[in-house]
Amino acid sequence: MSGPLPLVGFFVASVLTGSLALVRSGTDHADVTPFGEATPASRGDVPEVFMQENNTPYDGRFTFVRIRFGVGLSAGSFGGRRGRGLPPWAHDYPRAERNFMNILRETTFLQPYMDGGNIFTTDDPGLTLYPVAYISEPGYWNPSDTEVEGLSNYLQKGGFLIADDFRGSDWLNFDAQMKRVIPGAEFVELNESHAIFDSFFRIESLKSLASPTFQVQPVYLGLHQDNDPNQRLVVIANYNNDIGEYWEYSDVGWYPMDLSNEAYKLGVNYIIYAMSH
């Protein structure tokens, strides 16, 4: 399905968006730590308490949506610590979505909302107008009953969830919470033959993208509707991976360009798949 042309364009676009991001974030690059984490000052442009209130109203355009959630008991560990400036659900916000939207616009005919994205809890009625949502650090996800019900309805009606930035024992929490959302939910490991890896770019190998921060091999797990592999994917989990991290720093050179490209390709494929399946 993919050809060489999109990759060339994609490379150019990456460079282009990187430079744009540098210009837009001003001194941001000076605040980036060697671990790829931004300091609070660099993210302080959107105070947490206002994040949801600043949502752009629905106007029919594709808008990136990030799920906000309360953290569980283990939130004091790496992923959940407030020392990174923001709670785990907001990791990589808003630069990841801004960069990703640039890539989406440049590589596809999608005309998304370009200034970051919207933030919703899963029990927010507004979420239903955005059928793709992204959840970061779901290892710390501890949804309330109403949030569980909201996400359950969202997914069963046709919503699609991208779970990212979790690893190790985080899976146990994510899997347990997803079983609250969809009782009996069984994630299966996906391989390169799945349609989601051929919806826009042809992903030849899932092993070509390593985790940005840990020495672990990413695994892509999918939850199909009715647990039937012949039906559409409802959730895709980038377990042991953090493509949002790649998106966020694609413009500052922390990660090799080809790895950032791979992370973008996954993101583009997820969106195109979700919009057609």
Add this chain to the structure above:
Amino acid sequence: MDTIFEFLFKYRPILFQEGDFTFASTWPSLLVLGAVAAVTIPTLFTYGQARGDSRKGDRTVMAVIRLGLVAVLVFILFQPTLVLTSVVPQRNFVGILIDDSQSMRIPDEGGVSRADFIRTTFGAEGSELLTALSDKFALRFFRFSRDASRLNDMSELSYSGTATNLGNAMVRAQEELAGVPISGLVVVSDGADNSGEVLAESLLPLQAGGVPVYTIGLGEEELARDVQVSRVEMPRTVLVGTSLVVDVIVSHQGYSGRTVQLLVEDTGALLASEDVTFEGDGEPVVTRVRIHAEDAGPRVLRFRVAPQEGERVTENNVRDVLVDVVNDAEKILYFEGEPRWEVKFIRRAVSDDENLQVVVLQRTAESKFLRLDVDDADELAAGFPKTREELFRYRALILGSVEASFFTHDQLDMIADFVSQRGGGLLVLGGRNAFTQGGYQGTRLAEALPVFLDDELSTSAEPYYGELFVAPTRTGLTHPATQLGEDNSDAVEARWASLPPLTTLNPITRLKPGATGLLTGGPEQERDRQIVLAYHRYGRGKVIALPVQDSWIWQMHADISLEDQTHEVFWRQLLRWLTDGVPSQVAAQADRELVEPGQPVNLIVDVGDSAYVEVNDGNVVAMIRTPSGDTMTVPLDWDVEQDGHYEAGFPTTGPGLYEVSVNALRGADTIGAALTYVNVAPSDEEYFNASMRGATLRRVADQTGGIFYTPETVANLPEDISLTGAGVTLTEERDLWDMPILLILVLGLMAAEWGYRRKRGLI
């Protein structure tokens, strides 16, 4: 009125119409003038000279009265005469055509059937009418229903004909009597012609031959109390699982205000029922019945209303309709010009519908297409179809948000031809590159659309964005595509009112002439601001406009419950309607919906190639399977007058469903196949619209120079034929001087003068 006329003028009006007026007196004109003057001048002089108590006015009045009296007497003296042309007795023939159809058994007022009149008038010895006719003419009798034949004895009438063909009967009788002098034809019938033929054409040879037709109308022009299932508007073929809204027209006489139940049955099982409330007398009620076509195969659905108290004809309370419920998968191409949610949610809505196959071609980037649900690797491999053969294999096309400049000129023409020539369905969705925003103005696609693209808002340089609370139009309340599973109009309206708003980038407000709006939308308090769903016929197919960008909101919105099926139902119905009636390369049907046992069936097959260009050199063969399991093969011949049109007849024997499989070949290549059914069953058609058609019978008489009669006026028939009929004739003179009106005038004028004198005291 005629009786009074005849009393005053001695003869019936028709004699004055037909005859020439003259004076029989042979006195020379000068003598006449002299005589008139001799009477008039002294009269005027006498009144002018008279004096006494009279004034000038009195003398004038009396002079006028006296002159009037003189004029009447002079008129009488000149022997007024009517010169008539009448037929020579026993030298001319009259054909009497007697209706032998079932409707003659219908009992009319007083319980006397129409056939009773025939028995007593034409079948009984000593009938006055028959005797009078026999005295003047040589009579030849014919019976007719669907066909006409000579009648040698009245006992041959069985009143069992299941159709009436009036025109054919008259032509046949004229042919039989060719070569002998015909005075006229007498048609004894209720006039309920149901042959479907144009009566005026049958009258032409009669008019040309100068043969007047005298019609005797039997029965009441309006049945006093009757309920009739007049018509059922239903497609002949539907997809299995389709929810149909069937229009049933129920008529009545004499049951105003009554509510009856219309039942729909499939081999005895009740499918639906609907209450029908009758309004004014004779006003037909259009009732919409919702039916779900669940079981595949040919079904004979029965629509009936139970007999009502006081109804004399109950056979017309039932109507059987054949519908072929097919289990095909209708293949639809959905071409979307950009990634967007409609693709996902339309696919989801119809994913469980085995009868709809939506093939998606989605342009995700420049020259990059995503294909979904294609049959094989080659399908749409080169993007949007570039040839008619490639596009016309689909039965419907959905165009999403894709700019006009994407297509070549030929492709835009091809899309328009897809509808107008191939008969496919086209659904155009809204979006940032659709309608005016997609630059379609001036293209052939714009011509095919049911809406105008030149709205002020649409053509504005500023992008438009509007929220649409949707409401059904009056038509939309009952249209099959917009029912949302509700069972009456109020519920449909309430359901639409409760749906969350959609949005649009295409402010379309004007329908083209002939287009129909089904849904409108706008701000909550102004839901008719713009068009949301509209359609029209374009050539052989139909085009539907749905200028919204996010119908998926009816699936995802927080106000829509998880169990809600609104979005699924809307899209399934919309796409089923989009493909409804789309022709195939080979299309077969019988020329009539209902055929009687023993009647031949005329099979009509239309054949087109893969680009739907008519094929005239095809080898078209039908295989007929009768209800008893026998088979016969019938080759069809090309009708040289119509491209791609093949016809053949085949006989029927017993009642039941006849399965007709048609195969069309061109050389050794198969063009296509078609399957259809013919319902062969005894017909009750004679009982429908069974009142006497006075207008038809009057028209037949008027246009041929004959006269219309009822049983009450038919006694004049023999004399009328002899005066107005054709054939061998002679001239006859009849005196008018002894008309009672003249005596009345004389006495009246004398009494008037006397009365005037009395009043004025001049006696």
